[in-house]
Amino acid sequence: MTTDSSAPESGLSRRKLLGAAGLGALAAGAVGAGAGFAIGDKPVEVVPDPDALPIPFEGKHQAGIVTPAQDRLYFAALDLTTESRGDLILLLKEWTEAARKMTQGNDVGEFGAVAGSPFAPPEDTGEALGLPPSGLTITIGFGRGMFVDGKGKPRFGLDGKLPDRLKDLPLFSGDRLDDALCGGDLAIQACANDPQVAVHAVRNLVRIAFGRASVRYSQMGFGRTSSTSSAQVTARNMLGFKDGTANIKAEDAKDLDDFVWVPKGDGPDWMVNGSYLVTRKIDMRIEIWDREPLEGQEAIIGRTKGSGGPLSGGDEFDKLDFKAKGEDGELAIGKVAHVRLAHPDFNKGAKILRRGYNFVDGSNGLGQLSAGLFFIAYQRDPEKQFVQIQRNLAGKLNDVLNEYIVHVGSGLFACPPGVTTEGYWGEKLFA
Amino acid sequence: MTTDSSAPESGLSRRKLLGAAGLGALAAGAVGAGAGFAIGDKPVEVVPDPDALPIPFEGKHQAGIVTPAQDRLYFAALDLTTESRGDLILLLKEWTEAARKMTQGNDVGEFGAVAGSPFAPPEDTGEALGLPPSGLTITIGFGRGMFVDGKGKPRFGLDGKLPDRLKDLPLFSGDRLDDALCGGDLAIQACANDPQVAVHAVRNLVRIAFGRASVRYSQMGFGRTSSTSSAQVTARNMLGFKDGTANIKAEDAKDLDDFVWVPKGDGPDWMVNGSYLVTRKIDMRIEIWDREPLEGQEAIIGRTKGSGGPLSGGDEFDKLDFKAKGEDGELAIGKVAHVRLAHPDFNKGAKILRRGYNFVDGSNGLGQLSAGLFFIAYQRDPEKQFVQIQRNLAGKLNDVLNEYIVHVGSGLFACPPGVTTEGYWGEKLFA
Numbered sequence: 001m002t003t004d005s006s007a008p009e010s011g012l013s014r015r016k017l018l019g020a021a022g023l024g025a026l027a028a029g030a031v032g033a034g035a036g037f038a039i040g041d042k043p044v045e046v047v048p049d050p051d052a053l054p055i056p057f058e059g060k061h062q063a064g065i066v067t068p069a070q071d072r073l074y075f076a077a078l079d080l081t082t083e084s085r086g087d088l089i090l091l092l093k094e095w096t097e098a099a100r101k102m103t104q105g106n107d108v109g110e111f112g113a114v115a116g117s118p119f120a121p122p123e124d125t126g127e128a129l130g131l132p133p134s135g136l137t138i139t140i141g142f143g144r145g146m147f148v149d150g151k152g153k154p155r156f157g158l159d160g161k162l163p164d165r166l167k168d169l170p171l172f173s174g175d176r177l178d179d180a181l182c183g184g185d186l187a188i189q190a191c192a193n194d195p196q197v198a199v200h201a202v203r204n205l206v207r208i209a210f211g212r213a214s215v216r217y218s219q220m221g222f223g224r225t226s227s228t229s230s231a232q233v234t235a236r237n238m239l240g241f242k243d244g245t246a247n248i249k250a251e252d253a254k255d256l257d258d259f260v261w262v263p264k265g266d267g268p269d270w271m272v273n274g275s276y277l278v279t280r281k282i283d284m285r286i287e288i289w290d291r292e293p294l295e296g297q298e299a300i301i302g303r304t305k306g307s308g309g310p311l312s313g314g315d316e317f318d319k320l321d322f323k324a325k326g327e328d329g330e331l332a333i334g335k336v337a338h339v340r341l342a343h344p345d346f347n348k349g350a351k352i353l354r355r356g357y358n359f360v361d362g363s364n365g366l367g368q369l370s371a372g373l374f375f376i377a378y379q380r381d382p383e384k385q386f387v388q389i390q391r392n393l394a395g396k397l398n399d400v401l402n403e404y405i406v407h408v409g410s411g412l413f414a415c416p417p418g419v420t421t422e423g424y425w426g427e428k429l430f431a
Numbered sequence: 432m433t434t435d436s437s438a439p440e441s442g443l444s445r446r447k448l449l450g451a452a453g454l455g456a457l458a459a460g461a462v463g464a465g466a467g468f469a470i471g472d473k474p475v476e477v478v479p480d481p482d483a484l485p486i487p488f489e490g491k492h493q494a495g496i497v498t499p500a501q502d503r504l505y506f507a508a509l510d511l512t513t514e515s516r517g518d519l520i521l522l523l524k525e526w527t528e529a530a531r532k533m534t535q536g537n538d539v540g541e542f543g544a545v546a547g548s549p550f551a552p553p554e555d556t557g558e559a560l561g562l563p564p565s566g567l568t569i570t571i572g573f574g575r576g577m578f579v580d581g582k583g584k585p586r587f588g589l590d591g592k593l594p595d596r597l598k599d600l601p602l603f604s605g606d607r608l609d610d611a612l613c614g615g616d617l618a619i620q621a622c623a624n625d626p627q628v629a630v631h632a633v634r635n636l637v638r639i640a641f642g643r644a645s646v647r648y649s650q651m652g653f654g655r656t657s658s659t660s661s662a663q664v665t666a667r668n669m670l671g672f673k674d675g676t677a678n679i680k681a682e683d684a685k686d687l688d689d690f691v692w693v694p695k696g697d698g699p700d701w702m703v704n705g706s707y708l709v710t711r712k713i714d715m716r717i718e719i720w721d722r723e724p725l726e727g728q729e730a731i732i733g734r735t736k737g738s739g740g741p742l743s744g745g746d747e748f749d750k751l752d753f754k755a756k757g758e759d760g761e762l763a764i765g766k767v768a769h770v771r772l773a774h775p776d777f778n779k780g781a782k783i784l785r786r787g788y789n790f791v792d793g794s795n796g797l798g799q800l801s802a803g804l805f806f807i808a809y810q811r812d813p814e815k816q817f818v819q820i821q822r823n824l825a826g827k828l829n830d831v832l833n834e835y836i837v838h839v840g841s842g843l844f845a846c847p848p849g850v851t852t853e854g855y856w857g858e859k860l861f862a
């Protein structure tokens with residue numbers, strides 16, 4: 001392993017292959033980063049496909065949180081199978097080096113997928129050869145189980161390092177959690193504009209972890225349901241509605257400070273500039289939802305299905321007026337409409353940064369879609385933010401949407417700050 | 432329903448939304464179909480993102496067979512729950528109209544997702560609102576079970592219409608088929624460059640089928656593993672190898688006639704210009720494969736992992752020399768190498784048109800990837816083509832690759848010819 005994020009001279013790097021093989025992945029009119037042509041004596045700069053470009057790995061914060069949400073997700077939760085502190089630190093170092101390479105479009109390892117000894121297994125599994133970086137970000141988080149065992153006994157010498165905020169989420173009314181889809185000592189969130197690139201990233205990190213950590217569950221996702229940048233169009237969830245209109249955006253500096261990043265003095269030092277990640281696998285009763293009349297669907301959500309404008313009037317990004325009444329004298333946005341119950345005004349001002357994805361896991365035994373939302377949210381304080389909002393939403397007496405959705409998986413992870421050029425994930429935790 | 436593939440004036444069509452909302456889905460530099468700008472007095476034509484454009488639905492053959500393989504797949508096999516011929520014909524007519532609309536980027540139905548009566552369920556489920564057509568093709572096939580029941584008794588008055596070629600595939604050595612992942616009376620293959628568009632297509636067809644057919648199984652796929660056009664780069668499978676290098680291409684007119692399209696006089700008239708579809712869900716023992724040294728992996732496949740060139744020498748598209756020997760005096764492409772066993776020279780000249788996709792269904796109970804290849808092949812004569820080749824590959828005594836893969840699902844479908852502007856899928860079968 002090396003800390004050099006450029007491809008080794010000896011290897012057949014993806015970057016080198018890109019010129020020939022990656023062309024098909026770039027949109028027409030974009031023949032390569034920075035390439036150009038001329039019409040007469042007028043130079044025309046060709047803009048490369050932004051979906052193919054790399055996203056910087058190093059920084060104050062981990063990438064993949066406020067990064068404009070990529071189109072595809074592969075998420076994995078792992079259990080540590082070692083009890084050695086040294087093993088864990090080495091694993092985090094090796095993961096950091098691998099992520100540094102993969103996010104920049106390079107193979108894992110010194111020799112990569114197709115060089116090195118022909119008698120040894122390749123260092124990289126190879127299925128991303130020839131694909132561009134595709135906006136890959138890899139974000140990791142630490143579960144409570146990494147700090148303490150089931151009896152509260154410290155693991156890995158991390159006595160006194162467990163953040164107060166990393167306590168198990170409460171069971172919410174209506175939860176039907178499957179233990180196999182909950183928890184995990186480590187989380188990997190790989191987002192990219194090409195699912196093969198996201199899968200390659202998780203597969204190689206899991207492979208590196210062999211003998212130290214194994215996968216508890218993993219989840220593919222597509223069609224990001226939350227825009228995390230004001231430059232992004234709001235995508236639709238499997239209910240057919242725009243989701244994430246009122247989400248915190250990367251451009252809202254104050255909201256990021258207030259609601260996403262852990263500041264100094266707010267919990268352990270090693271989490272400064274980090275964030276807490278909540279995941280929820282939410283199954284949807286798609287076929288039943290599809291039987292609900294349009295007016296009913298819109299009343300449940302509190303927005304129109306077409307434009308996403310609030311039922312109180314106006315277009316998608318117009319302010320929600322919770323007091324407005326319709327011609328019938330009833331509240332335009334009902335008392336139990338999803339947007340009302342989830343809104344900061346009804347949650348002591350709480351906001352979360354969402355970056356969830358739709359999923360389809362095929363069909364169930366009844367021939368119905370096994371589909372829904374893999375909900376992902378980042379926040380400074382899970383208790384005051386996700387838990388506050390979810391308590392407001394959960395239970396059949398509240399959000400009518402609960403008739404159509406079921407939470408089956410759950411996770412909470414402390415995501416450390418970003419890494420420096422020489423550093424590794426969680427370095428300050430072990431310092 | 433109407434046969435008009437353009438959006439209804441009353442509805443909020445995806446095409447209309449595209450101008451505003453679809454922009455994010457188009458690559459930089461491509462601001463809309465046919466749009467352009469000028470530099471000085473030189474007009475510059477902006478090429479729209481080819482991945483966003485519609486593919487014609489009507490034609491001599493169904494789209495989605497020789498169509499350059501799109502990036503994403505959603506496949507569903509359905510069982511007919513009606514015994515009424517009239518129901519089946521109406522279903523096929525309704526499916527045809529819905530596919531005609533969706534493939535051109537429009538909502539299903541007269542009023543679509545967000546118009547029509549607010550008191551009725553929307554005709555379209557809405558999650559593709561604002562997304563471009565994304566190269567969507569919908570291809571359907573008829574399983575043996577549509578023609579005869581388990582005792583060979585005709586269904587739907589289709590006496591004498593069952594093609595001889597639509598007989599159950601034999602059980603191959605090493606098969607570990609799961610009945611729940613096999614068969615089906617009807618198949619829907621939806622391919623698109625956006626998974627949400629492919630999911631939307633299948634979801635809406637399944638919804639239309641309610642009371643007449645229900646889903647037996649469905650499968651998501653990504654990272655097409657076969658290039659079906661010589662303009663496409665060969666993609667990689669989950670083994671990290673280029674797959675489909677020697678595939679029949681849309682440009683090979685003679686091969687298409689010889690191996691893909693059913694000609695007049697070759698079986699029932701209603702299948703002329705149709706093709707037979709074989710599907711195989713192939714699980715891969717990914718973690719074991721990743722332990723195999725590079726040289727071993729390459730020997731098993733018969734090609735290099737990097738360029739995809741044959742082990743007999745040369746680059747990806749160079750001819751395979753099955754007699755060439757290495758420095759050690761052994762055959763360069765071994766006797767049981769996958770490319771040798773699968774090659775026409777060793778299969779009485781048989782070729783198939785492949786358009787399979789990688790899949791990742793999460794992880795299994797051992798923390799291993801539930802991943803592999805959803806194999807899809809089109810051919811004139813399954814017995815002489817897929818069955819011939821698979822017999823050569825199957826069994827541990829043959830292709831060493833069988834140590835790393837397991838066939839768990841299987842299907843065979845007769846795909847009728849394409850539809851005319853006024854016609855419907857399978858029209859000639861019921862004439």
